[in-house]
Amino acid sequence: MPKTGDEEWSSMPDRGTRHHTIVVADVEGFGDPQRIKPHQRAVREGLYRVMQAAFTAAGVPWENCYHEDRGDAVFVLAPADADKAVFAEALPPALVTGLRTHNATHPDEQRIRLRLALHAGEVHYDDHGVSSSSLTLTFRLCDATPLKEALTSSPGVLAVIASSWFFDDVVRHTPGAAPSTWHSIPVEVKEVVTTGWITLPDHPYPPGTTSTLTDPKRVVPRQLPPAVHDFTGRAELLETLNALLPRTADSPDGQAQSVVITAVDGSGGIGKTALAVHWAHRVQDNFPDGTLHMNLRGYGPGSPAAPGEVLVSFLRALDTPPRKIPADVEARAALFRSLLAGKRMLIVLDNAHHSDQIRPLLPGAAGCMVLVTSRDSLTGLVVTDAAHRLTLDLLTPQEALRLVTGIIGPERAAAESDSVAELIKLCARLPLALRIAASRVAAHPHLTVADLVAELADDRSRLDVLSQGGDERAAIRTVFDWSYQQLPPEQARLFRRLGLHPGPDFSLPAAAAIAEHSPAATKPLLTALTDAHLVEPTAGGRYRFHDLLRTYAAERARQLDSAGHRHQAVESVLTWYTHTVRCADQLLFPMHQRLRIVVAEPPHPHALGDVEYALHWLTSERENVLAALHYSAEHKLDHHTIPLADASGFIATTVSWQAWLDTADVGLIAARRTVNRTYEAHFQILRGEAALNLRLWERARDDFDRAAALVLELDNDELSVWVLNDRGLLFHGQERFDDALRCLNEALPLSRGIDNGRWEAVVEGNIGAAHTGLGEYHEALDHGLRGLHLRRKTGDRSGESMALTHLAEAWQGLGEHKKAIALCRDAIAIGRGIDLNRHETIAAPSDVLAASLYSLGHVGEAIRCWTEAAAIYDGYGLTHKASEVRRHLDAASDKE
Numbered sequence: 001m002p003k004t005g006d007e008e009w010s011s012m013p014d015r016g017t018r019h020h021t022i023v024v025a026d027v028e029g030f031g032d033p034q035r036i037k038p039h040q041r042a043v044r045e046g047l048y049r050v051m052q053a054a055f056t057a058a059g060v061p062w063e064n065c066y067h068e069d070r071g072d073a074v075f076v077l078a079p080a081d082a083d084k085a086v087f088a089e090a091l092p093p094a095l096v097t098g099l100r101t102h103n104a105t106h107p108d109e110q111r112i113r114l115r116l117a118l119h120a121g122e123v124h125y126d127d128h129g130v131s132s133s134s135l136t137l138t139f140r141l142c143d144a145t146p147l148k149e150a151l152t153s154s155p156g157v158l159a160v161i162a163s164s165w166f167f168d169d170v171v172r173h174t175p176g177a178a179p180s181t182w183h184s185i186p187v188e189v190k191e192v193v194t195t196g197w198i199t200l201p202d203h204p205y206p207p208g209t210t211s212t213l214t215d216p217k218r219v220v221p222r223q224l225p226p227a228v229h230d231f232t233g234r235a236e237l238l239e240t241l242n243a244l245l246p247r248t249a250d251s252p253d254g255q256a257q258s259v260v261i262t263a264v265d266g267s268g269g270i271g272k273t274a275l276a277v278h279w280a281h282r283v284q285d286n287f288p289d290g291t292l293h294m295n296l297r298g299y300g301p302g303s304p305a306a307p308g309e310v311l312v313s314f315l316r317a318l319d320t321p322p323r324k325i326p327a328d329v330e331a332r333a334a335l336f337r338s339l340l341a342g343k344r345m346l347i348v349l350d351n352a353h354h355s356d357q358i359r360p361l362l363p364g365a366a367g368c369m370v371l372v373t374s375r376d377s378l379t380g381l382v383v384t385d386a387a388h389r390l391t392l393d394l395l396t397p398q399e400a401l402r403l404v405t406g407i408i409g410p411e412r413a414a415a416e417s418d419s420v421a422e423l424i425k426l427c428a429r430l431p432l433a434l435r436i437a438a439s440r441v442a443a444h445p446h447l448t449v450a451d452l453v454a455e456l457a458d459d460r461s462r463l464d465v466l467s468q469g470g471d472e473r474a475a476i477r478t479v480f481d482w483s484y485q486q487l488p489p490e491q492a493r494l495f496r497r498l499g500l501h502p503g504p505d506f507s508l509p510a511a512a513a514i515a516e517h518s519p520a521a522t523k524p525l526l527t528a529l530t531d532a533h534l535v536e537p538t539a540g541g542r543y544r545f546h547d548l549l550r551t552y553a554a555e556r557a558r559q560l561d562s563a564g565h566r567h568q569a570v571e572s573v574l575t576w577y578t579h580t581v582r583c584a585d586q587l588l589f590p591m592h593q594r595l596r597i598v599v600a601e602p603p604h605p606h607a608l609g610d611v612e613y614a615l616h617w618l619t620s621e622r623e624n625v626l627a628a629l630h631y632s633a634e635h636k637l638d639h640h641t642i643p644l645a646d647a648s649g650f651i652a653t654t655v656s657w658q659a660w661l662d663t664a665d666v667g668l669i670a671a672r673r674t675v676n677r678t679y680e681a682h683f684q685i686l687r688g689e690a691a692l693n694l695r696l697w698e699r700a701r702d703d704f705d706r707a708a709a710l711v712l713e714l715d716n717d718e719l720s721v722w723v724l725n726d727r728g729l730l731f732h733g734q735e736r737f738d739d740a741l742r743c744l745n746e747a748l749p750l751s752r753g754i755d756n757g758r759w760e761a762v763v764e765g766n767i768g769a770a771h772t773g774l775g776e777y778h779e780a781l782d783h784g785l786r787g788l789h790l791r792r793k794t795g796d797r798s799g800e801s802m803a804l805t806h807l808a809e810a811w812q813g814l815g816e817h818k819k820a821i822a823l824c825r826d827a828i829a830i831g832r833g834i835d836l837n838r839h840e841t842i843a844a845p846s847d848v849l850a851a852s853l854y855s856l857g858h859v860g861e862a863i864r865c866w867t868e869a870a871a872i873y874d875g876y877g878l879t880h881k882a883s884e885v886r887r888h889l890d891a892a893s894d895k896e
Contacts, residue, residue: 017235020066020077021084021120022135023091024142025051028113028151030072039109046112047074050098057097058090059083068129075138077123077130084170087118088177092160092201099157100202115151117142119163120170121282133242137163137285140192146185147198156202161185163285167197168222178204184220186288193344195220195288221317223293224280224348230406231278233399234271237264237390241279244388245286246344246369259362260369261385263378266392267533267549268299268479269432272373273350275392280348280371287369289343292317294361298353299375299482307360311336314347314361329360337364344368353486355380375483377531393536394429394546403431407438412449419449426456427466428547433476436466459551466548480552483534494525495534496561497569498545499553502631503624505544509606510624513576514569518604540620570631574640576602577621577628578647584614585647588836591758591796593722595646595682599639615835618650626651626663633666641670642679650836652690656877661690681710681719685726692730695880700730721751721759728766737773744770758799761790765803772809780810801830801841808848817852824849839881843872847885854892863892 027043029035035043051074052062066077078087095114103111119141121134141147141161151159162171162182171177181204182197246260264272277293284291292314296305311332315325318339326332340363352358352374358381362370372378372387381387395403404420405413413420427433437456441447455465467475487495497514498506506514512522526543529535534553535543545553557566578599585594588611608614618625625648632640645667652660664687671679688703704727711719724747731740744767751759765787771780788803804827812820824845831841850865866889873882 017122017124017132019080019121020123021080021082021087022118022123022138023076023078023087024073024117024138025075026070026073026115026117026142028115028148032109035109039107042106042110043112046102046106046110047114050095050102050112051076053098054091054094057094058086060086060091066130073142075135084120084166085174085177088162088166088171089174090176092116092158092199096156096158096202103157113151113157114159115142115147116158116160117147117162118160118166119285120166133283137192137194140189141187141194141196143189144185144187144196145189146187147196150198150200154200154203156200158201160199160201161196162199164195164197164220164222164288165281165285171197192286193288194285220288221290221292222284223317224277224284224291225293227278227281228274230403231274232403232406233395234275234392237275237392238279238282240390241371242283244369245283246367259364259366261362261372261381261387262370262390263372263374263381263387264390264392265374265377265533267430267536267546268375268483269430269476269548270392270394270533271431272375272392274431276348276350276371276373280346284346287344287346289340289345290317291346291348293348293350295350296352296357298351298357299486300351304353304357307357308332310349310361315339333360336361340368341365342367346371349373352376352378354378355384359385375533377533379531391533395431395434397424397429400424400427400429400434403434404438407435408442408449412441416449419453422453423449423456426453426462426547428549430476430546430548432479433466433548436476440468459554462548462551463555476548477552480549483532484552484556486532487528487534491525491528491532492556494522495529495553496557498529498535499550499555499557500566500569501573502570503621503627505538505542506624507542507621509604510573510576510621511543512604513602514573516569516572516603542620571637572602574628574632574637575600576604576606577625578640578643580606580608580617580621581625582643582647583608584618585649587611587614588618589649591755591794591799592649593682593718593755595642595679597643597646599643615650622651626659629663629666633670636670636673638670638674642667642674645670645683652693652876656875657690657693658877661687661694664690677710677714678716678719681707681714681716681723684710685719685722688730689726692726692733693878695733697730697734700726704730717750718754718759721747721754721763724750725759725763725766728763728770732766732770732773735773737770740770740773741767756794757790758794758796761787761794761796761799761803763787764790765799765806768810769806772806772813775813777810777813780813781807784810797830798834798837798841801827801834801845804830805840805845805848808845808852812848812852817855820852821849821856824852838872839876839878843869843881843885846872847888850888850892854888859892863889866892 025047027047030040030043055062055065060078060082064079068075095116099112099114117138119134119138121132123130123132123135141163144161147159147161167182171179171182182199184195184197187194187196241262244260244262264276266272280291294305294310294313296310298304308329311329312325314336315332320335320339326335342365344367345363347361347363347368347370349358349361349370349372352372354376355378358372362385372381377389378387382389401420401424404424423437424434427437437452441449441452456462463477467477484492484495494511494515498511501510501514508519508523508526511526512519515522526535530537530543534549535545538544579602582599587608608617625644629641629644629648632644645663648663651663664683668680668683668687671683684703684707688700688707691700691703704723707723711723724743728740728743728747731743744763748763748767751763764783768780768783768787771783784803784807788800788807791799791803804823808820808823808827811823827845828842828849831838831845834841846865846869850862850869853865854862866885870882870885870889873885
């Protein structure tokens with residue numbers, strides 16, 4: 001048995017928003033006292049019989065529609081793909097036929113005369129049913145007094161009212177609907193104030209005549225351009241605009257709002273016009289006195305539209321004779337405000353250049369709404385005219401996917417899903433770029449998405465691919481040109497230089513460095529670029545381009561700036577990063593072995609202050625530091641590559657040891673280019689340490705062997721101690737504790753007197769750990785205590801935490817679990833205060849602590865300690881250590 005419309009729709013799992021043609025049918029006088037219940041039942045049965053037959057006759061099967069009963073009325077939601085013209089052309093006569101047949105076969109008390117309302121729009125589905133402003137408007141139209149009066153005064157059986165939108169977009173273009181027999185009427189029902197169009201299908205108004213309900217002098221301009229048919233996303237912004245619709249005098253607070261001004265800003269190609277026009281089409285029925293629209297040409301071919309020019313156009317649209325339009329702009333603005341007084345109009349001012357271009361075009365009385373789009377942020381309009389600002393960002397990945405799918409079709413999108421994802425990435429989720437690219441695929445069936453992705457992959461040609469064709473409004477480079485050409489020289493210079501920045505985003509000090517200005521001088525320039533939406537602010541006082549604008553900025557730099565100037569700009573910002581990273585590294589790791597390199601100081605050094613801020617700075621700049629490192633390495637700028645790689649130890653402690661391995665490798669390659677054996681040995685050891693922590697034993701051994709050979713040539717005691725110590729750690733990791741002691745005992749006498757005692761502390765601690773591995777716990781305590789004393793003497797807090805952990809392991813080996821627990825808690829307390837090397841200062845002592853807690857029967861607390869340790873090891877990419885801890889966890893969980 002086939003499903004009914006209700007069954008089909010209610011069984012659908014998707015609850016969202018869909019477009020429909022909306023039909024509301026209401027029975028005249030259903031509650032008349034002469035109609036007793038049997039009569040009402042007959043009327044309701046007749047209503048449904050007539051409606052079903054009429055819909056079938058019109059070619060819209062009833063079972064394909066959603067419908068709900070309202071007692072004396074019914075509303076129907078026809079599918080989005082149903083031809084709207086049939087509701088104006090075929091449905092009314094079919095209803096008349098059905099109603100007459102019913103009335104001829106039923107007594108007077110069961111006769112039906114019907115009011116019918118037509119509209120179309122978005123309808124939202126949820127677990128409670130359906131709702132939308134479009135649906136509400138259709139009910140209000142059906143309840144309008146002029147419609148009731150029209151049916152009362154007609155000898156016919158049907159009166160139809162269409163919304164202004166439905167009449168303009170459907171009826172007016174459907175000859176079979178006899179549009180000349182429809183008359184406009186004002187509608188004011190509850191919160192709705194709009195215009196409706198009435199026809200009497202079986203007793204039509206004579207063509208060309210005027211209904212007594214219509215003011216023949218009434219001018220209702222509807223100037224909106226066509227909406228984008230595949231508009232996608234922006235649901236939150238559309239809801240925000242809906243919430244800004246002006247209230248009327250019958251609103252709950254009894255007060256009409258002042259003029260509502262909304263400024264939609266964003267970069268070129270972001271979809272401001274599409275959003276504004278799409279929304280305006282949806283809501284213009286809320287403005288019965290009309291919709292005005294003007295492209296102000298703020299960015300594009302030609303000069304910006306002058307306010308006086310726009311006012312003339314608007315006044316003519318309001319039926320003002322040319323001889324009555326004043327010559328003076330202020331007088332025109334005053335006349336415009338006078339004509340709009342007491343009216344409800346929507347005014348869409350697209351592509352504005354600045355606030356002064358808009359102010360003369362603003363109404364003065366309540367009830368009107370002005371929607372402005374601009375690439376400028378229009379701050380002046382927000383401050384002085386209380387405009388609401390809405391800023392468009394790039395589409396979300398899901399919105400971008402829906403847009404591309406809607407253009408190329410779901411089958412092609414599904415068949416090349418990976419290429420579609422890459423296309424979205426290369427187009428930076430910019431709506432215009434996505435439309436250009438997807439439309440090109442759609443227009444050429446033999447062009448695959450992968451083919452287009454291959455063309456877009458080259459940064460140098462990407463803008464060419466997205467700028468093909470003869471329409472400059474659909475060419476990415478031209479759209480960006482319109483914004484760039486408005487910039488004063490200093491702003492344009494900064495924009496070009498920022499396109500050369502190697503990282504994904506930048507701070508004000510970094511922007512100042514690449515501009516070769518002070519931060520104070522750069523700030524107003526950067527603010528101007530953000531106001532023009534050529535640069536976007538992000539969290540934490542940082543800024544970014546989207547990828548296409550970055551490509552465009554770099555292209556402008558290549559075209560307008562000499563190679564020498566471009567090199568100087570990049571050199572300036574790399575100098576700033578190199579110097580700042582070195583200073584931060586010194587603050588965070590004062591005890592670390594580092595190369596003795598003097599780096600250039602930038603004209604405006606960035607003050608880091610304390611350890612906490614240095615860590616914050618390195619964390620926020622991490623991607624830029626790595627980008628600067630790889631840029632300098634790629635361009636063989638070794639005077640930056642080597643000190644940057646040397647000072648990037650924070651990568652190991654804040655990212656992972658694998659990332660540090662890659663960084664050390666970059667430094668080693670640069671060091672070999674310089675033919676400096678000290679530099680080479682330094683990075684050879686650093687790379688070996690990264691491999692050691694990742695348990696890449698063979699790779700670590702090869703690095704340490706190569707470093708040892710270099711150290712023999714250099715006769716450098718400090719490097720000798722370092723490589724011997726690391727060889728000892730390698731043997732320790734392989735549980736070859738005797739070999740570890742041999743290396744460490746060789747290093748110990750060399751370490752005395754070097755680096756303020758830190759190296760001696762390190763070696764003593766590692767000797768103690770090797771004795772613990774051999775079960776020689778008293779020897780381990782002797783060396784561990786000497787190491788702890790030296791750590792404290794040098795102020796090495798991180799090393800102190802590690803020394804405490806070594807001692808705890810020795811006491812644990814002796815069965816002194818309470819002593820081990822106390823030492824581990826002290827080590828962890830130090831680690832929580834440092835927020836660095838957490839794998840050594842928190843995870844390692846937590847692992848030891850958990851073992852002693854477990855031995856004393858504190859299983860729950862042991863599980864908590866092991867859980868934290870495993871998570872920290874995972875975060876550092878030390879999966880082998882995390883796995884070892886989880887084996888203890890599993891065993892403990894089984895016994896809990």
